[in-house]
Amino acid sequence: MKNLFTTTIASLMFATTLLGAGKKNEEKATAVINADQGEYTINRQIYGQFSEHLGRCVYEGIWVGENSPIPNTNGYRNDVVEALKRIKIPNLRWPGGCFADEYHWMDGIGPRDKRPKMINTNWGGVTEDNSFGTHEFLNFCELIGAEPYICGNLGSGSVEEMSKWIEYMTFEGESPMANLRKKNGREKPWKVKFFGVGNESWGCGGNMTPEGYSENYRRYATFCRNYGNNKLFKIAGGANSSDYNWTEVLMKNIPHWMMQGISLHNYTFTTSWGDKGNATGFSMDDYFKVIENGRKMDDLISRHSMILDMYDPRKNIAFVVDEWGMWYNVEPGTNPGFLYQQNTLRDALLAGEILNIFHAHCDRVRMANIAQMVNVLQAIILTDKEKMILTPTYYVFDMYKVHQDATMLPMTVESPDYSRMNRKIKAISSTASVDKNGAIHVTLINFDPGNDIEVACEVRGSDVKEVTDGQIITGKEVGAYNTFESPYQVHLENFKGAKYKNGKLTVKLPAKSLVTVELK
Ligand code: AHR
Numbered sequence: 001m002k003n004l005f006t007t008t009i010a011s012l013m014f015a016t017t018l019l020g021a022g023k024k025n026e027e028k029a030t031a032v033i034n035a036d037q038g039e040y041t042i043n044r045q046i047y048g049q050f051s052e053h054l055g056r057c058v059y060e061g062i063w064v065g066e067n068s069p070i071p072n073t074n075g076y077r078n079d080v081v082e083a084l085k086r087i088k089i090p091n092l093r094w095p096g097g098c099f100a101d102e103y104h105w106m107d108g109i110g111p112r113d114k115r116p117k118m119i120n121t122n123w124g125g126v127t128e129d130n131s132f133g134t135h136e137f138l139n140f141c142e143l144i145g146a147e148p149y150i151c152g153n154l155g156s157g158s159v160e161e162m163s164k165w166i167e168y169m170t171f172e173g174e175s176p177m178a179n180l181r182k183k184n185g186r187e188k189p190w191k192v193k194f195f196g197v198g199n200e201s202w203g204c205g206g207n208m209t210p211e212g213y214s215e216n217y218r219r220y221a222t223f224c225r226n227y228g229n230n231k232l233f234k235i236a237g238g239a240n241s242s243d244y245n246w247t248e249v250l251m252k253n254i255p256h257w258m259m260q261g262i263s264l265h266n267y268t269f270t271t272s273w274g275d276k277g278n279a280t281g282f283s284m285d286d287y288f289k290v291i292e293n294g295r296k297m298d299d300l301i302s303r304h305s306m307i308l309d310m311y312d313p314r315k316n317i318a319f320v321v322d323e324w325g326m327w328y329n330v331e332p333g334t335n336p337g338f339l340y341q342q343n344t345l346r347d348a349l350l351a352g353e354i355l356n357i358f359h360a361h362c363d364r365v366r367m368a369n370i371a372q373m374v375n376v377l378q379a380i381i382l383t384d385k386e387k388m389i390l391t392p393t394y395y396v397f398d399m400y401k402v403h404q405d406a407t408m409l410p411m412t413v414e415s416p417d418y419s420r421m422n423r424k425i426k427a428i429s430s431t432a433s434v435d436k437n438g439a440i441h442v443t444l445i446n447f448d449p450g451n452d453i454e455v456a457c458e459v460r461g462s463d464v465k466e467v468t469d470g471q472i473i474t475g476k477e478v479g480a481y482n483t484f485e486s487p488y489q490v491h492l493e494n495f496k497g498a499k500y501k502n503g504k505l506t507v508k509l510p511a512k513s514l515v516t517v518e519l520k
Contacts, residue, residue, distance in 0.1 A: 026508075027448075029455045031413040033432045033505075035440060036461030042433055043318075044090040044404035045367040046358045047397060048149065050323060052097035053132075054123040054376050055338030061374030061383055062140060063132045070386045076140055079388040080374060080381055084144045087380075087397045088404060091194055093149040093322055093369045094137050098122040098204035100196075101155030105165045108133020109184050122204060124337025134169065138190040147193055149322070149369070154198030154220050154237075155206040163223035166195070170230040191230060194367070196322070197221050198237045200265060202246060205237060210249035213237065217250070221258050235320050235367075238263035239304065247304050251311040260316075261367060262308070265323040266300055267377075268293050268350060279328040279341040280481060284449065287346055287478050288420040290326065291447050294353040295425065297324070301361045308364060318366035321358070325371045325378030326350055339376045343482075345475040345490050345512060347378055348392035352445045352514045355400055356431040362408050382484075389482045392490040395473050399492055399516050402441045406433035409440065413455070418448040427453060428509070440464055440519040446509045449478050457505040464519040467505070470495030474513035 051057050064070045064077050071078045095103050099122055107116045108130040115130040141148040150169075152162045167177035170189045178189070197220050199205045201213040208216065221234050236259045239246040250262060270277025270286050270293070277286050301319065308319060326347050327339075334340045351370070358365045370393070374381045380394035408431070415428035427448040434440050440462065446453050472495035480489045497508040498517045509515055 025450070026452045026454055027416045027427070029413055029415050029428055029453050031411060031430060031455055031457035033409050033411045033440070033442065033457060033459045034461055035409055035434060035459055035464075038407035038409045038434055040363045040408050042359050042362045042403050042406055042408050043366040044088075046355070046362070046365060047089065047400065047404055048091040048093060048322070048367060048369040049089050049146075049373040049380070050093040050097070050369040050371045051373045052376065053095050053099045053103070053120060053128055054097060054372065055335065055340055056375040056383065057372050058132050060385070061381065063136060065131065073143070074139070075136065076143060077383075077388070080383070081144055083381055083388070083390060083394070084146075087394070088401050089144060089146040090404065091147040091149045091367070091369070092141055092144075092373070093151060093196070096122075096151060096199055097323075098200065100151040100199045101153050101157075101205040103153050104157060104161065105134055105168075106161070109135065109168075109180070123339075124335050126337075134165075135184065135186060138169065138192070142190070148190070149194035149196065150192060151196035151199050152220070152224070154201060154216055155204075159220050159223050162220055163225065166192070166224050166232070167227065171227040189227070189230065193231065193233045194235065195224060195232045196235045196237065196263070197224065200240065201237045202240055202243065210246045211253065214250055214253035217254055218258065233260040234258065235261035235263055235322070238265070238320070241266045242300060242303070244303060244307060247307050251307060256312060256317060261318040261320040263320040263322045264300065264304060266297060266321065267323070267325060267327040267371070268296070269327055276328050279326075279331070279347075280344060280479060282346070282479060285421055287449065288418075288423070288425075290346055290350055291353065292423065292425050294350045297354050298357045298360070301357065301365060305361065305364050315364055319361075319364045321365060321368040323371045324354060324368060327377055341377060343378060343382070343391035343393050344478065345392050345473070345480045346478045348396050348473050348490065348514060349445060349447055349478070349512065351378070351393045351396040352400075352443065353429050353447075355396070356429045356443070356445070359403065359408050359431040359433070384484050387484045389484055389487045390491070391482060392473065392475070395490065395492040396514065399471050399473060399514065400443065402435065402516065402518070403431070403433045403443070406435040406441065408433050411442070416448075416451075416453060427451070428455065438520070439468070441516055442505065442519065443514065443516045444507055444509050445514045446511060449512045452511050453509045455507045455509055457507065459503055459505055459519065464500065466520065467498045467500045467517050468520045469518035470498050470515065472510070472513055472515045474510055478512050
């Protein structure tokens with residue numbers, strides 16, 4: 001009798017464990033899309049990238065030089081170029097970051113073996129040999145089909161230096177700088193639209209007050225000329241995270257005709273700047289904190305936007321989030337100044353969360369740059385000498401490219417909660433858009449790591465007929481990541497879990513996943 005009892009309890013416990021581990025609960029959510037009420041365009045420029053002279057981002061990540069054994073085209077590594085072309089990167093920010101305010105562009109032109117070297121004081125104190133300069137960057141942008149976004153040196157450079165850089169890059173006719181460019185092998189000017197006047201001038205860019213920066217901006221920007229058809233889109237260096245006073249002082253003190261954009265830098269940390277957490281091997285509490293902290297971007301944009309709306313109600317000035325992403329402790333054993341970190345499914349979920357927030361604010365947020373493109377912070381690509389892998393975040397940019405320049409559609413979701421540590425967040429984040437050919441793309445994210453959610457979504461005001469495509473990003477666990485040995489743990493796959501009938505889209509959204517479906 002005793003034995004039978006013990007056996008029964010043991011098998012019950014075994015069955016419960018199996019259920020807990022293997023079979024998930026399925027929750028329900030409802031949603032509505034108003035497909036005939038789209039008003040604002042999701043500017044493709046919010047899918048921008050950032051490449052600083054930092055660690056192995058530019059050197060090794062992009063540039064290996066013509067004589068490298070790594071397969072390359074004119075010095076740019078082929079595997080990286082091919083991967084970048086696939087996701088249609090709209091713009092690329094360079095040369096920094098903090099590096100920009102110590103960069104003297106004239107050191108990076110002319111024969112490479114004659115270029116002076118400098119110390120990269122911000123990032124590891126390594127020697128920068130200037131072999132990747134203006135020509136190498138702008139030709140790279142042409143190769144991958146991205147618009148260059150140059151950040152000028154306001155912190156330690158002169159007005160004359162900044163002014164001459166623009167003349168060098170964009171003036172077509174006869175002039176000292178245009179002639180120098182031609183002598184260096186480039187006859188025609190490049191097209192350079194996006195130009196940042198300094199970086200983080202409240203910190204590494206000069207430790208200025210907002211009043212002091214505004215005065216400097218007015219002076220420097222005056223001499224950033226438009227030559228011929230090249231019209232600059234000048235971006236004022238904006239606030240650090242929740243420094244609303246910085247935004248307000250700039251909006252008051254800089255004439256609006258002098259700036260087309262104002263920026264924001266905001267990174268996400270597991271807990272705080274002082275407790276960044278690890279990129280891999282994290283606890284489920286840390287997973288929750290990251291997703292919860294990601295929501296702060298919404299609050300920040302709303303509050304900065306209120307200030308912008310007060311001074312610029314017609315929304316002429318774009319809000320440019322030109323540095324965003326996850327910032328963790330560096331990978332053990334790597335140079336602390338190189339900011340190299342791994343990238344898991346958690347980061348893909350975070351990237352989707354933030355891109356959805358940008359979509360929701362696309363009337364004002366018209367440009368953004370994730371930090372940084374290769375081998376630094378929340379990189380979309382990692383390299384190890386001749387090897388290259390795509391991170392989970394890369395696949396988010398691949399999945400989301402259908403939203404570029406599409407019209408954002410109003411969408412609401414009644415979502416179950418995902419709770420932990422007596423705190424809760426909405427388990428689902430969503431966005432929808434309609435492209436120029438009338439195809440609707442709906443992206444749903446399920447942050448809940450344990451429960452699938454069935455979403456019943458009414459699509460109002462449209463005559464779509466069916467689900468024509470579907471893609472998913474998920475993994476065995478939220479901590480799953482790609483390595484050089486095992487590069488496809490997390491990637492983009494076909495998704496078949498959606499149906500459309502009589503105006504109703506039903507999506508079986510797996511736990512810890514991002515899904516995009518296409519309706520036509
Ligand atoms: O992206 C790394 C650094 O973070 C940038 O150089 C700087 O602008 C920011 O503080």
